[in-house]
Amino acid sequence: MVSTSSAVEPPRKVxxxxxxxxxxxxxxxxxLTAAIYAARANLHPLIIEGEPSSxxxxxxxxxxxTTEVENFPGFPEGIMGPELMQRFRSxxxxxxxxxxxxxxxxxxxxxxPFTLWIDDDMYRAHSVIVSTGARSRMLGLEAExxxxxxxxxxxxxxxxxxxxxxxxxxxxxxxxxxEEATFLTKFASKVTIVHRRDELRASKIMRERALRxxxxxxxxxxxxxxxxxxxxxxxxxVRDTRTGLEDxxxxxxxxxxxxxxxxxSLFAGHLxxxxxxxxxxxxxxxxxxxxxxxxxxxxxxxxxxxAITAAGSGCAAAIDVERWLEANHEEPADALGTPTDW
Amino acid sequence: xxxxxxTLTDASFDEVLRASGEPVLVDxxxxxxxxxxxxxxxxxxIATERAGSLLVAKLNVDDNPVATQRFEVQSIPTMILFxxxxxxxxxxxxxxxxxxxxxxxxxxxxxx
Numbered sequence: 001m002v003s004t005s006s007a008v009e010p011p012r013k014v015x016x017x018x019x020x021x022x023x024x025x026x027x028x029x030x031x032l033t034a035a036i037y038a039a040r041a042n043l044h045p046l047i048i049e050g051e052p053s054s055x056x057x058x059x060x061x062x063x064x065x066t067t068e069v070e071n072f073p074g075f076p077e078g079i080m081g082p083e084l085m086q087r088f089r090s091x092x093x094x095x096x097x098x099x100x101x102x103x104x105x106x107x108x109x110x111x112x113p114f115t116l117w118i119d120d121d122m123y124r125a126h127s128v129i130v131s132t133g134a135r136s137r138m139l140g141l142e143a144e145x146x147x148x149x150x151x152x153x154x155x156x157x158x159x160x161x162x163x164x165x166x167x168x169x170x171x172x173x174x175x176x177x178x179e180e181a182t183f184l185t186k187f188a189s190k191v192t193i194v195h196r197r198d199e200l201r202a203s204k205i206m207r208e209r210a211l212r213x214x215x216x217x218x219x220x221x222x223x224x225x226x227x228x229x230x231x232x233x234x235x236x237x238v239r240d241t242r243t244g245l246e247d248x249x250x251x252x253x254x255x256x257x258x259x260x261x262x263x264x265s266l267f268a269g270h271l272x273x274x275x276x277x278x279x280x281x282x283x284x285x286x287x288x289x290x291x292x293x294x295x296x297x298x299x300x301x302x303x304x305x306x307a308i309t310a311a312g313s314g315c316a317a318a319i320d321v322e323r324w325l326e327a328n329h330e331e332p333a334d335a336l337g338t339p340t341d342w
Numbered sequence: 343x344x345x346x347x348x349t350l351t352d353a354s355f356d357e358v359l360r361a362s363g364e365p366v367l368v369d370x371x372x373x374x375x376x377x378x379x380x381x382x383x384x385x386x387x388i389a390t391e392r393a394g395s396l397l398v399a400k401l402n403v404d405d406n407p408v409a410t411q412r413f414e415v416q417s418i419p420t421m422i423l424f425x426x427x428x429x430x431x432x433x434x435x436x437x438x439x440x441x442x443x444x445x446x447x448x449x450x451x452x453x454x
Contacts, residue, residue: 052380054419054436064376082376103439149417149435158375161403162416232414253416 019113020046021329022321023125025104026263028061029307030297031131032088033314034321038129039095041322046125047092048100048118055154057135057263059101060085062298063307065155066176067183072307084307109270109290127325129317130267130279130288130295134260134305139171143227144256151233152254156180159253160187168253169194169236171224177257178202178210184255185215192217192249194224196241219249227254262299271295278302286317292328294320344386348399352408358399360427365450366397367423370415372404377437378419384440385421388447395452423450 022038024031027049038045049059056062063069063081070078093099106117113124136154138144144152153159160183168188170181173195181191193200193210198220200207210216219238226237228248236249262277272280272289279288279300286294296317297310350358350368359366369385371378389398403410403418413422413429421443423432434446444451 051439051442052377052384052437053439054377054417058377058380058437060376064380082379101439149420149433150414151416153417154436155375155377155417158377158419159417161372161374232416 018124020044020123020125021325022046022127022129022318023048023114023116023123024129024131025116025266026050026061026131026133026297026299027059027089027099028085028131028133028297028310029063029088030133030299030310030314030317031061031129032085032092033311034129034131034296034318035092035097035314036088036095037315037318038321039092039097041318042096043318043322043325044096044098045092045129046098046100046123048102048104048116048123051101051103054158055136056133056260060089061133062260065157066179067157069307088311104266107266107270109267109293112292114292126329127292127294127321129286129314129321130271130293130299131297131310131314131317132263132266132299133310134262134298136176136257137259137261139224139227139256139258141224141226143229147227147229147233147254150231151229151252152227152256154256156183156255159255160184163188163253165189166252167192167250168255169224169249169251170255170257171195171236172257172259173197173199174201174257174259175203175206178206180255180257181216182206182209182213184253185213188215188253190215190217192219192251194219194222194236194238194249196221196223260298260305262302264299274302276302286313286320292324294324343382343400344389344398346389346393346398347386348397350399350401350406350409352406355401355406355409356427359424362397364395364397365423365425365430365447366399367421367447369398369400370403370410370413370418370420370422371400372402372418374404375418381419381437384438384443387440388443392451396447396450423447425450 021043022045024047066081068078102118108115116123164187167190171194184191221241222238228235239246264277279295281300294317296313421434423430
């Protein structure tokens with residue numbers, strides 16, 4: 001075993017004209033687990049990890065905007081989301097994975113080797129793992145453009161600080177909404193969860209925590225139809241889903257957590273998707289409809305959507321890729337190194 | 343942090359911005375903000391590459407509430423470009439890629 005290096009290589013900006021064994025698109029738990037396995041199998045994976053942003057669409061993925069992760073096995077005391085993702089990344093880098101901090105702008109999976117573009121730079125790959133995850137759904141209101149950064153936020157952990165002793169609205173009823181609301185009570189005088197149903201979708205433990213929290217109020221059966229304020233948030237207009245009656249909730253901060261949309265528009269016309277845009281993979285496996293292209297994590301999972309299930313499917317994708325390359329690779333087999341003892 | 347990046351405080355804010363002959367990009371940030379940390383290295387790169395035509399400065403919002411409130415920063419990272427001590431129309435909310443940041447700054451930067 002090689003000695004452990006704690007130093008992580010800074011992202012290298014390299015344009016390689018040769019054909020990569022495997023390019024991994026996306027760097028959440030799925031992509032980075034695939035990277036760890038592929039790197040240990042001497043496949044020298046290239047990970048195109050995404051670009052900085054204040055939404056979940058960034059290197060590291062959805063966990064980059066969460067605080068304490070309490071259910072990832074191996075961390076009995078919990079671990080901060082960004083810290084966990086940094087560890088995933090260091091582990092992949094330790095085994096020789098290469099990273100590009102960039103966003104894939106176009107792909108062509110119609111012939112092999114496959115081609116990917118980052119703007120004008122072209123990359124070629126014998127196989128591809130798609131792990132682009134999912135991004136937060138927004139409400140789709142015009143006010144969101146105007147008020148982003150002026151009371152409307154996509155990042156509770158970043159911006160909760162600015163709402164000390166103020167009233168906040170959190171829209172949504174799932175785990176992310178409840179986690180954000182609970183976190184925001186550290187700063188706000190009151191947090192109102194606006195949810196269009198009459199009960200939370202969140203897991204039992206999160207639900208109970210929120211229901212017990214004296215600073216959290218609930219507005220059931222209500223949907224947000226507008227965010228009020230010209231230059232900063234002054235309130236939220238809600239409509240009762242049963243009566244149709246509208247009224248205004250006072251708030252200076254609004255956080256939206258109403259679910260996710262898979263990041264698959266890049267693959268339209270190439271990869272099969274379901275009606276909601278999730279990639280279709282072979283039952284019990286990670287193969288897509290294109291031979292040599294595999295998918296893992298939330299981009300193909302609308303059921304579980306957990307860091308650990310994403311990581312598990314990332315591992316499966318790397319193993320599927322290694323076997324596929326052994327069976328299909330045109331180059332001499334020794335270019336791939338010796339088969340790995342998993 | 344790059345040596346080309348200046349650290350601002352509530353006390354030094356106006357003085358540094360007025361004294362600068364170049365436009366100043368101020369990054370409002372905090373230690374606990376993940377996207378701020380992600381954009382940090384990008385700003386370091388820009389500071390080094392554009393040294394002489396752009397000053398990059400950072401203000402920690404935790405320690406400097408006065409400047410933070412004065413410019414109504416409610417989300418971090420927020421990056422505001424100043425000229426002659428006054429904010430320009432360039433106000434960037436949220437972490438961005440290098441090309442997005444340079445595109446936003448372009449009207450205020452010399453060619454190249």
